[in-house]
Amino acid sequence: MSLFCTLVLSLFILLSLINYNVHGVGINYGTIGNNLPSPKKVAQLLQSTIFDKVKIYDTNPEILEAFSNTGIDLIVAVENSQIKNLSENQSNADKWFVTRILPFIPSTSIVTIAVGNEYLTDDQLLDHNALFQAMQNLHSVLLSRGLNRKIKVSTPHSMAVLASSFPPSSSTFATTLLPVMTSIVALLSDTNSPFMINAYPYFAYRDNPSMVNLEYALLGNTSGVRDPKGYVYTNMLDAQIDAIRSAINALGFGNQTIQILVSESGWPSRGDTSATNENARTYNTRLIQRAQLNKGTPMSPKDRIDVFVFALFNENKKQGGVSERNFGIFNGDGTKVYDVDLSCEFCSNEKFGGKIESSLLSSRGPSVWCVAKPHADEKVIQAVLDFCCGPGGVDCREIHENGDCFQPDKVYAHTSYAMNAYYQMHGRNYWNCDFKGTGLVTFSDPSYGKCFYSHQ
Known part of the structure; x- marks a missing residue:
């Protein structure tokens, strides 16, 4: 991966961590x-x-x-x-x-x-x-x-x-x-x-x-x-x-x-x-x-x-x-009563619109990924990585050395890739992005450079 892509990804991670403050x-x-x-x-x-x-x-x-x-x-x-x-x-x-x-x-x-x-x-x-x-x-x-x-x-x-x-x-x-x-x-x-x-x-x-x-x-x-x-x-x-x-x-x-x-x-x-x-x-x-x-x-x-x-x-x-x-931000059918920005920078860069059922509440809709929460306990994150890449798990070759997703060589980045592969493989149900509270469903594509996060 190029130095430029590495710098961009590092900046993204830094901004995500700042956002949690x-x-x-x-x-x-x-x-x-x-x-x-x-x-x-x-x-x-x-x-x-x-x-x-x-x-x-x-x-x-x-x-x-x-x-x-x-x-x-x-x-x-x-x-x-x-x-x-x-x-x-x-x-x-x-x-x-x-x-x-x-x-x-x-x-x-x-x-x-x-x-x-x-x-x-x-x-x-x-x-x-x-x-x-x-x-x-x-x-x-x-x-x-x-x-x-x-x-x-x-x-x-x-x-x-x-x-x-x-x-x-x-x-x-x-x-x-x-x-x-x-x-x-x-x-x-x-x-x-x-x-x-x-x-x-x-x-x-x-x-x-x-x-x-x-x-x-x-x-x-x-x-x-x-x-x-x-x-x-x-x-x-x-x-x-x-x-x-x-x-x-x-x-x-x-x-x-x-x-x-x-x-x-x-x-x-x-x-x-x-x-x-x-x-x-x-x-x-x-x-x-x-x-x-x-x-x-x-x-x-x-x-x-x-x-x-x-x-x-x-x-x-x-x-x-x-x-x-009529104090609600949303109607009962999931449409917004009025436009107000509820977006979370790390969770999603999209604004809300339309029906909840057809957008936010449907984990099977298009362009949905699962990533690791940046503030999660590192020991738990490591255990999740071991689980996802273990026997019967997902293909983790892309986060091995020389793989397209090896850099940055950080446990949070590697775990995010593995979490998402597991989440996609098991049907994109929200509980498949749980991982003891360390996973987060996102509508923002975490892919970078040649590193591709699937969303099939």
Whole structure:
């Protein structure tokens, strides 16, 4: 292989590794619809996007099984209706864990259990302390099983837990919630778990269009809004995050690092006059860009903020107004609601379009390859290479010395070639590119120079 080709390939590998330093983005995967793709197809779709974290609203076993060995982290949820039972004793929490979670780990990467959803601001759920007790019981279960470092326990709140959200620097939690919020924040601090907030500038603008600037709500007001303490906010989401931070600090936790995680944020494409395709595209594009930049907020510029976009699909059976059913980036049939770039530079250089079934979710479609993840453990990668090239495996002569794919003489490059040969030989099913979580389906041709990666 020529020196030029070697340099080009080396640059490609370097850029791929750099790309993995870009912070990933989460997505909320709701299932209240009768026209949605199967969980297996959804999992395959997400493997080729920027979304490396998924939040669901229950512990659906079909979903947990579908995401096994995908390399995608999951946040699963305890339904609000289950919280009282889990709060009563640790035994109940353990039974829930053994039934709902234990059968799927570690092959499915479950990283957080979200206990309820906006439980404290649900008028029908008056026993606030049950939420804290359920969280504490689940953490005790994880601790007893040695899983407390891998799996965290938290709970998503709405912005209604605040007495007021502006100015951000003087925000506090609602007086009636102070006792339980103090207990919850203390638990999160002790267990190094995130504080989860569902933050929607859309609702603030929808309810007060004469007082809220649309560009400010859409994350793009360059002139900024000034807080009395000197902080300048160019978008409402940062102001909402810092309002939560101030409320946490007001409880006496200002000297402790508690990560704030935006567990939901998005903009609907249908409903009221501001719920349009263009506004949804603008908001979610800017939200994704913000999530990838590892940037903090005016109050804490060095703090990383994880973001979960709401939502993956429009859900045609959700209750409420039209907008509630139209927060999705995709329609149920797999077509995109509006154009937004979800491409992953290493996974795929293509943009999404058309139907999921005929493009991203069909592993048997044209031009699909399997390669090794550049951040995978080298010992595992070597074992995969030995397996693929061993007895009954694939023809690996091209990665032997003097073969067209020998250079670069790196285990990741050789394993990628062998993985792809195995994947193509066994029918291009997504599970044939698993390799203990070290393989990655890609729509970008990894061939170079005279080295040809088959895609038959």
